[in-house]
Amino acid sequence: MLIKQLSIFLENKKGRFTEVAKLLGEAGINMSAFTVSESSDFGILRLIVSDIDKAIQILKDKLYAVSVTDVVCLYCPNQPGALAKAMDIITNAGIFIEYMYAFSQGDSAHVIIRPDDVEKCADVLKANKLTLIAASDLYKL
């Protein structure tokens, strides 16, 4: 139930994200989710894409610094307290979260989590009957 997330190092320069989006778009690769983490002179763009191997190839050919990280995608009902419940489980299991990002649509919400121990996190969430989204399903959303 682990999902491969693509990370790209980008300098804070006009048009860098545009170029990445174009490259992926032209190759027919879809983005399901993304987030940007920024510092004063560079940012890290994190993406969940429909064809990660192809995306890596295209970006490496263009000399981008890319890396792949395992994350989990948690399904939550889109209602108050749902996330708190999930977070509680993670925290009680002694798992630390490096970063997370989320998107919601209608009744459902999806939270992408990068914990320090990704296997353990997935196991704990499943043991507590929470739903993890598989990569193949995430791309269909």
Add this chain to the structure above:
Amino acid sequence: MIWNETIECMDREEMRKLQSIRLKRVVEHAYHNTPFYRGKMQEMGLTPGDVESIDDITKLPFTVKQDLRDNYPFGLMAVPMSEIVRLHASSGTTGKPIVVGYTRKDLSIWSETVARCLYAAGVTRNDTVQVSYGYGLFTGGLGLHSGVENIGGTVIPMSSGNTQKQIQLMHDFGAKVLACTPSYALYLGETIKESGIPREEFKLKIGIFGAEPWTDNMRKEIEESLGIKAYDIYGLTEVIGPGVGCECACQQGTHLWEDHFLPEIINPDTLQPVEPGEPGELVFTTLTKEGMPMIRYRTRDLTSLHYEKCGCGRTAVRMDRILGRSDDMLIIRGVNVFPSQVESVILEMPEFEPHYLIVVDRVNNTDTFQIQVEVRPEFYSDEMGKILALKKKITAQMQSVIGIQPEIKIVEPRSIERSMGKAKHVIDNRKLV
């Protein structure tokens, strides 16, 4: 291997005698045939007769780069133009270029000194040498070229640029020796790696690199990436071009061919000579050049000279690595900064590529000091914290070596320009009012 044992291993006292005879002759030649030198000597009340031996060299006036610009193009020639068989010029970044002229004899001296360099680095007539210095007005390409022909080796006159073709011919022609700038050697190594051709398919064994200052760390980097032994060759257009000196197998300094080019080290502030072994600015007097003799030419290169006999058997003086150029030196917030210091830090940190760019500016009357670096692909992280930690680490390291804190900017892979010739390491945008 020694090309000219009589000279290269000459007893030091004998060498001094030879140098004294030649110095007298070149001073007379310059005095009588170049109004520029005659004028300068007359101003100081000197005549050629005042120079009896090389100890008298300190009486003579210095020559600086600006003198060559002021006398552009042919004002410093000491022979009629009918005697000049070749011209070279340095790319002047500001103003007029520096022009030098060679007589037929000057060219033969040049190919003699380059031959000594090649032998010192272990190159023989059985070797194929890829000359990837620029051919043309720049002295690098043709200078190395004639030396290789002189020893009877095979030249591939590649010139610089067209990196893919460089690699293809190096591979197909089985080049054993590569001659180019150290920064281009690094770039070639990088490109060979990317090309996917196994390194064992190359015959490359020896690198002869010069035309820009480089460090021992950079040497290691080049040797590892190309699988070769790398030698420093030294030279400058004003004196003759590449081939003023070269390292031998001992690599205990660069041997200078002082029967043709008499070196001195002076304190750049007081202009007085320093003790042997002490650092200072390198000054050359050409002892045999006819076309355009140079009397006490200030190179701006900072180094020191060692006169003890070398393990290779040569008595020829050894010059330390160039510490930097006195005019390359940046003064940032009152601190002297040499690009070579920045380079040494970068090369010691495996997380970074061996390329950098220093950008200096002045904002609100304060100097800004930025160093752009690239992280090696395997060290890029998905976590902001790790990249920021790398940045902190290199900042601290730079500060401890340089003395002031730079702003480190991590840039995307391959965004620092790879150079085909002399690498551009510094952009100084300060406008001094």
